[in-house]
Amino acid sequence: MNATIVIQGVDVFHGQGAQRFHAVKQASLSIAPRETFGLVGGSGSGKSSLLRVLAGLSPNWSGSITMAGEAMPPGQRPPRAFHRHVQMVFQDPYASLNPRHTVDRILSEGLALHGFRDAEQRIRDVLDQVGLGPRFRFRYPHELSGGQRQRVAIARAISLEPQILLLDEPTSALDASVQAEILNLLMTIRQQRPVTCVFVSHDLAVIAHICDRVAVMQHGSIVEHLTADELISRQVSHPYTRQLLAASEGLSGIDPAA
Amino acid sequence: MTDASLLDIEGLTVSFPSDSGRVSVVRDFALRMGREKIGIVGESGSGKSITARAILGLVPHPGQTTARRMQLGNRNLLALDSAGWRGIRGKYAGMIMQDPKFSLNPVMRIGDQITETLRLHEKLDRAEQRRRAIAILQAVGIDDPERVYAAYPHELSGGMGQRAMIAAMLISSPELIIADEPTSALDVLVREQVLKLLDDLVTTRGIGLILISHDLPMVARFCDRILVMYRGRIVETLDAHHLDRANHPYTKGLMACLPQPAYRGQMLPSLSRDPAWEQA
Amino acid sequence: MSAAADSLIPNSRREARLIQLRIGLRRVLRNPSTLVGGILVLLLLVMAALAPLLATHDPMAQSLVDRLTPPGAQHWLGTDQLGRDIYSRLLYGAQPTLMIVILVIAFSAPLGLIIGMVAGYMGGWVESALMRLTDIFMAFPRLILALALVSALKPGLTNAVIAIAITAWPSYARLARAETLALRHADFVEAARGLGQTGTRIVIGQILPLCLSSAAIRATLDMAGIILTAAGLGFLGLGAQPPMAEWGAMIGTGRDHIFDAWWVAAVPGIAILLVSLGFNLLGDGLRDVLDPKHHD
DSSP states (O other), rough: OSSSSSEEEEEEEEEEEGGGGGEEEEEEEEEEETOEEEOOOOTTTHHHHHHHHHOOOOEEEEEEEEEEEEOTTTTSOHHHHHHHHHEEEOOOOSSSOOTTSHEEEEEEEEHHTTTTHHHHHHHHHHHHHHTTTGGGTOOGGGGGGGHHHHHHHHHHHHHTTOEEEEEESSTSSSOOHHHHHHHHHHHHHHHHSSOOOOEEEOHHHHHHHSSEEEEEEEETEEEEEEEHHHHHHHOOHHHHHHHHHHHHHHHHOOOOOO | OOOOEEEEEEEEEEEEEETTEEEEEEEEEEEOOOSEEEEOOTTSSSSHHHHHHHHHOOOOOOOEEESSSSETTTGGGOOOOOHHHHHBBTTTEEOOOOOOHSSSSSSOOHHHHHHHHHHHHHHHHHHHHHHHHHHHHHTTTTTTTHHHOOOOOOGSHHHHEEEEEEEETTTOOOOOEEEESSSSSOOHHHHHHHHHHHHHHHHHTTTTEEESSSHHHHHHOOOSSEEEETEEEEEEEEEEOOHHHHHHHHHHHHTTSSSSSSTTTSSSOOOOGGGGGGGG | OOHHHHHHHOOSHHHHHHHHHHHHHHHHSHHHHHHHHHHHHHHHHHHHHHHHOOOSSSSTOOOGGGGGSSSSSSSTTOOOOOOOOOBHHHHHHHHHHHHHHEEEEHHHHHHHHHHHHHHHHOOHHHHHHHHHHHHHHSOOHHHHHHHHHHHHHHHHHHHHHHHHHHHHHHHHHHHHHHHHHHHTHHHHHHHHHHHHOOOHHHHHIHHHHHHHHHHHHHHHHHHHHHHHHHHHHHTSSSOOOTTTHHHHHHHHHHHGGGTTTTHHHHHHHHHHHHHHHHHHHHHHHHHHHHOOOOOH
């Protein structure tokens, strides 16, 4: 099996003792190299919890996970080198950038930490690639719009040339026109780099647009696996997926019947 | 729907002082509506939320509101002082905010928050207040109104909280409800339910609704008319059932950039903004 | 984003910092509190630095003939019970006052910040232990604790500094812990973790910069209290030792003559009042200027 991400029987917990919450139950999936995989569900479905485990940010899990050929140790934080290959973009670009750091510093930190020697050149390249250019390099986050901030967050993630890019609702805090720009940027990055993506969202239209395959989550369990084509042609079997489809018809994307 | 006498606004402008003189965030806004559902759509910075606040006299200091005409029914809103506004808000017009977490008082029981407007505007004994509150909680689709009546906001889910907000708004039978992104903090499935509920209530009770959102298709499903705002101005007024008749390039651009099955995996058209739209 | 911000596009790290500094300075100058407070504090600095140039007499020179002379042409602010020129002593007295303030802040603010940030970031028993320790120090009234410490050590300027510093750090620890708790799970801290950063680096690189502005505000507000505590110790004879000119000690010696020679105690008293007021205004103003909720 030649998959980049293999997840088998993974349980994720929040908290400890009596307050322990079983956020993800027995999740299993495997994601092929250069695939973009969608995780869909409502709030509390466990999709973000699973993503944070994959990002190495939440050690409270059990089961087996292999990322880019390396097994993740359950119950502990992964070694630094892990983060060189696995990067994450957060939902809220207003919260994911340190307000006291310039774009330059935000981008330099990861490069310095992982011993990149050509940091200077990389920062310039990556700013160009996310469509910001050098004039944004020494700005502070509060001087940027939401879309520009999300571009900085994406630049930070791809500057390390990760093999795996994890995206936690990267467009849901943005306006529709900015969402389109960020989705376009992500598709360009995917074409130019050999990167495997996991895209978490509640928005089926966005998921259908950018993903190859999808897992639908409800109450911490994966209830259905679908290809994007099945999603678009509504060949779904689980009632929860149907509900999601019905809701997203009106909320995003234009109902073809209208 | 033909009775266009509920709310009549003309030349509404809201400005804030800045380093380079006063900046108008809403310019020359006009709306005549009856007991119908109006959607105001725009991106962040379009001035849609501040418009809503201006209609209820809630523009924060140091903002300044001016208008040629602003009437709710036969009441002239321009002549109101702050006491006058309090007489309008809650009784004749109410607002539902984005996140019930922030708009409900965390240290007050839901029941007390719902009956607050009753206490303010009507003289009723406590038993009658309670009866009315339970009835309205039932009307907003809460199955166990007794529990919710005695609960604190943190004991409720987001959807429940928003229903409680709607109940608090409805109890004094207002003529106009302004809902500012009432569902964007909610789970997708709950959004649908809350919107349906709001739709039913305003239709059956004959309340005028202004629904403010960045989500054009959602607004189109629930409203009769849509005002599209861009940088503080209305650029286009649309019949909600005929979005395809949109004329303005901004409106068209907004619709085009939504992901659709037809464009799957392709680049989405990006919205190129024309400075002329700000003058239009 | 105003047009003004657009015209200032920095091209290097240095330039970015300068522009930030300029924007900050402009805000400080526009705020009346920081302006008045800043001028008063600046005055103190000038007095301390230029005391030898501004003084009209030797602050230590006694002249029993001239003792308790009221303010006049010869002695602008009068003389004390040993005939020393009060104006000159006031100028020289600014030096120990300023030194106490600087040393106390330099010692207590970093200590408190480190303790608070470690407690907030680590959580668990480390947090409990550190914060209980903080509570213990906070439970004593500052002056009493300082008094006890100084009398246990040995009266003198250095020990006064140590004593005041030991009583001053807990408020910084509390503040830093509260900020750290709020920031510990912020997305940008998670993002830093996602880059591979760990404990110390996150605390220093991500959290510290956000604690600094509130610590700076706290420090300026604290300075008034420190001056008063130092003056209190001086007044009780536990701070600077004679014949050194120190404002608190000056009031202490003036106490005996308060009815027949009011200026001996009143002049340093007014100086303490003005400088405390200056630091307080500066702190208040800084809170307005630095608190992100007030602009943007």
